[in-house]
Amino acid sequence: MLSWPAPLLPTLPGAGPVLSVHDTSRGRVVPVRPEGTARMYVCGITPYDATHLGHAATYLAFDLVNRVWRDAGHAVRYVQNVTDIDDPLLERAESDGEDWIVLAMRETALFREDMTALRVLPPDDYVGAVEAIPRIVVKIEQLLADGDAYALDDGTGDVYHDVSRAPDFGSESRYDEATMLRFFAERGGDPDRPGKRNRLDPLLWRGQRPGEPSWPGPQGTTGRPGWHIECATIALDTIGMGFDVQGGGSDLIFPHHEFSAVHAEALTDTAPFARAYVHSAMIGLDGEKMSKSRGNLVFVSRLRGDGVDPMAIRLALLSGHYRTDRAWMPDLLRTAQERLASWRRAVALPAGAPAQPVLTAVRERLADDLDSPGAIAAVDAWAEATLAHRDGGPGVEDGAPALVRDLVDALLGVRLAD
Ligand code: 5CA
Ligand code: ZN
Secondary structure, three states, X not given: OOOOOOOOOOOOOOOOOOOEEEEOOOOEEEEOOXXXXXXXXXXXOOOOOOOEHHHHHHHHHHHHHHHHHHHOOOOEEEEEEEOOOOHHHHHHHHHHOOOHHHHHHHHHHHHHHHHHHOOOOOOOEEEEHHHHHHHHHHXXXXXXXXXXXXXXXXXXXXXXXXXXXXXXXXXXXXXXXXHHHHHHHHOOOOOOOOOOOOOOOOEEEEEOOOOOOOXXXXXXXXXXXXXXXXXXXXXXXXXXXXXXXXXXXXHHHHHHHHHHHHHHHHHHOOOOOEEEEEEEOOEXXXXXXXXXXXXXXXXXXXXXXXXXXXXXXXXXXHOOOOOOOEXXXXXXXXXXXXXHHHHHHHHOOOEEXXXXXXXXXHHHHHHEOOOHHHHHHHHHHHHHHHHHOOOOOOOOEEOHHHHHHHHHHHHHOOOOOO
C-alpha cells in the first residue's frame, strides 16, 4: 500500500542515548538494544472511521521511538498494517449503505493526510490485510499441516489455533485465565463456541458467509482471515522474528498481541516474536475511552478543518506521558497553542540561552521511556530564559535558537519554522 511522505529530519550534533521503554511482557522499563537495523511493527487502523485523537496519540508515541532510534544512529525499518477487511468495517459499510472497499480507501487516505499533517514518520512497509491474504493463507496452511490449527467440523470452514500447543501462551500479557477470558469475550473472541478445543482458541480463518466478501483460503475453502494472523504474517514477512518493538494501544495487549505472538512462534518454532511489547495508554473523552464503537470522538481531521495548527495537536498529545491514561480536554489544545507561539518567538531570535543543555535534556528525557512531558519542560525552560533575555545578557549564545528549532523538529517532531 502507498505510505505517506516523509518530513525532513534535521541532523543534530552528536548522538542520543540508548532508548529504554516499558515492555509489557517483562512488566518493567528495559533498554532496547537493536542489533543492526532497528525493527518496529505498530498495529495500524481499521479504516471504518476517521483518525481520532486516541489513534493519533498512539502513533505519536511510536513516532518518538522511531525518532529516538534515528537520533541514536540506528537505521530503522518500520512496518504498519491496515486492517482493511474485518467485521467492524463490513458492519459500518452495511449500515451506511456503502461499498466496504470505498469506505476503507477513503478512511485510509484521510489517515495518511492526518499522519502527514502531524509529521509522523511514515512506515517503510505499509501493508493492507487484503493484499496480504495470499501470504496469510500460506501461514494458516502451515499451522494446519503442523497440527497447531484445526478446522471446525460444523460446515463453516472456520479454522482455529489450538492454544494448548503454545508453550509461551500468556507470556506477552501475563494475564491470568479469568482476565484473558473476560477480554477475549469483550474484544471479539468467542469463548463459548461449540466445537472449539479450548475456549481461548483464536480464529485464524472465517469461512465464507452469505453476502460477505471472500478470497481463496486454506484447503480449497473460501473466506477471510482472522485478525491476529494478519499482523503475525505481515510482521514475519517484512521484519521477521525477534524484532525490537511491537507497538499498539493498551487495548491490544490481549487478545491481539498475545495471539499474534502465539501464531508467529508456532510458525517459526522460535521465540520471542518481539523483544519488547510496548503499549500506549488510552485517550478518553467525558470519562470514557475514546472509541469508534462508543462514538465519543474528536477527529484530527475535524480539528484541522477548524483551522487548528497540527503542530499544536501534536504538542497537546505529547504533553501527557504515553503510558498514562488521560482525557482529552480543550484546555490541552489552548496550552499547546500558547506554548507553540512562545517557542516560535524564541527560536526566531538570533541568539538565546545555551542550546546544548536543552539537546542533552530532551535526548535524555525521551530515551527514558519516552518522557515527552519532561522533554517539553526542558524546551519551555529554554524558551522562557531566551525570551526573558531577548536583549542580550550574560550567557546568551549566538545561533542557539537555530539548534533548538532543529532539535524540537528532529526529536519531538514539532516544526517551529514557517
Ligand atoms: N487494526 C487494529 C490493529 S491491527 C486496530 O486496533 N485498529 S483501531 O483503528 O481500532 O486502532 C488503531 C490503533 O489506535 C491501535 O493501536 C489501538 O490500540 C489505538 N487506539 C484505539 N483507541 C485508542 C484510544 N482511545 N487511545 C489511544 N490509542 C487508541
Ligand atoms: Zn495488529
